[in-house]
Amino acid sequence: MRIDVVTPWYPDHASVFLGVFVQQQVTALRSKGHDVNVEVAQIFPGPPGPIPPAVHEAMHRHAAQDVDAVYPTVDGATWIPCPVPARSGFAGRADAFAAGIAAKRRFLPTDGEITHAHLGVPTAAAVLDLGDQPVVVTEHQSTLDFVLDEPPARDRYREAIEQAAGFYVVAGHLRDRLIAAFGPEVTDRIDVIPNIVDLTDIAFRERDHERLDRWIYVGAIAAHKGTKLLIEAFLHHRANHNPHATLTIVGDGAEGRWLWNRATEAGAGDAIRLLGPLPHHEIGPHLSEADLMVHLSPAETFGIASLEGLGAGLPVISLRNGGAEHTWGSIESIAGVLLDVGSGAPAVSDSVAELADAPQRLDLASARRHVEVTYSASAVADRLLAAYTKAMS
Structure with missing residues (x-):
């Protein structure tokens, strides 16, 4: 054709x-x-x-x-x-x-x-x-x-x-x-x-989901992607739940400097890595190193990054932003947490802690199969x- x-x-x-x-x-x-x-x-x-x-x-x-x-x-x-x-x-x-x-x-x-x-x-x-x-x-x-x-x-x-x-x-x-x-x-x-959703360069890795220390976000650093909420939730989590938490960000955008300044002012500058945009084949190793994907965009048409996170064996914390509930909402019980749009930093932070307290409900191998079969x-x-x-x- x-x-x-x-x-x-x-x-x-x-x-x-x-x-x-x-x-x-x-x-x-x-x-x-x-x-x-x-x-x-x-x-x-x-x-x-x-x-x-x-x-x-x-x-x-x-x-x-x-x-x-x-x-x-x-x-x-x-x-x-x-x-x-x-x-x-x-x-x-x-x-x-x-x-x-x-x-x-x-x-x-x-x-x-x-x-x-x-x-x-x-x-x-x-x-x-x-x-x-x-x-x-x-x-x-x-x-x-x-x-x-x-x-x-x-x-x-x-x-x-x-x-x-x-x-x-x-x-x-x-x-x-x-x-x-x-x-x-x-x-x-x-x-x-x-x-x-191309998982060719994304390896699945089994994890100890009782430790969700290493957060990762992949996408633009911009208001419409919810990155201000991301950094505030991360800082809240370090202050109230896990002082050892780290955050890796793959991407760049208009809010990058603000995000870095906010983290530095809060004394968490050393806990954040800003990698800039990477070719798709270079993202997989960073997903393998992480424990959790957090993606807080208030509106998504689809949401490929979250599905790639599931494919890597990462539980995902996201919002009911349109794309998320339609692409993986049916497997939320084994894949992560979907919060209502409008949820604040404490709610996001607490949901990570609650997920770490109940890792037995997760089945990321089945979540990856869902992504492979469907997408x-x-x-x-x-x-x-x-x-x-x-x-x-």
Whole structure:
């Protein structure tokens, strides 16, 4: 099968995490012998108002002279510059993506039998009218509510649901959100195909769960990921339960300096390791060294990091943030603790202590099997291929 994947996110040398879930799907489909071409629509911010025609004309001239300079291709993925006017919203972004992708295809055409667009708006809205092949959509953006709050984008989103040959979300709570937004008439048009959770480089290790000394968090250090709550819970735990606790953070972000300063002021600077972002294959050893994953994002579309933690044999403390309860809520009793969104640092800290006091309830070997069976690359690729076949029939 020839598949065109269109996405605003894909890993590159500047960001090894960005869109890794899209890359994992592409790799899984290619491993089954399918031809997958990837187009990555990149936002190039412009001033308010329409993009001057001279900008597009200049890009056309440069592409005619050196197509690789304008549309670089690496490992079957082509990056497409899309000038986007400031303050044009998500609908304006969709229009910019459509113009950019159409311009690229004049130089580097695609021949896919089907298009797989990641995100309803802007991406699916951009490609629905660019070709005759059926379009399958996967929705997994954490900014979905902002998209739906914008009337022009909301209208484009409804059109994407209605016109797509298949519309999928990565977890059930996103389906519920879209049904609430657009009414029961879209219920039968939306189904769930999860992200891949790749445990290839993540070894399972049995642990003594009576000692949950070594915490780990993997993800962005940012407000929307709950990292302020993470550090406050960690400091509370050291002060009230376990003065030997340590915290390893894999990732970076805007709150990194604040987090370090807060820990240092509390006398816990030596107990925290900030490793920065790491390639996926380098994360496994750090998971093996840890005793517990704590992930306190208040909202997650899916939540791959927590599932990778379970795959490594780590109990997980998380919030009922949408993704967590839909991906591993059914095995919470053997895998960790899910707290209500809004829980404070003492509640998180106390839940770690309570888990250490009752380790006999944990069965992380079964938790890993749950992740392998449900979210393996082969299983998800088979579901995608079934969706493509249905869309083309």
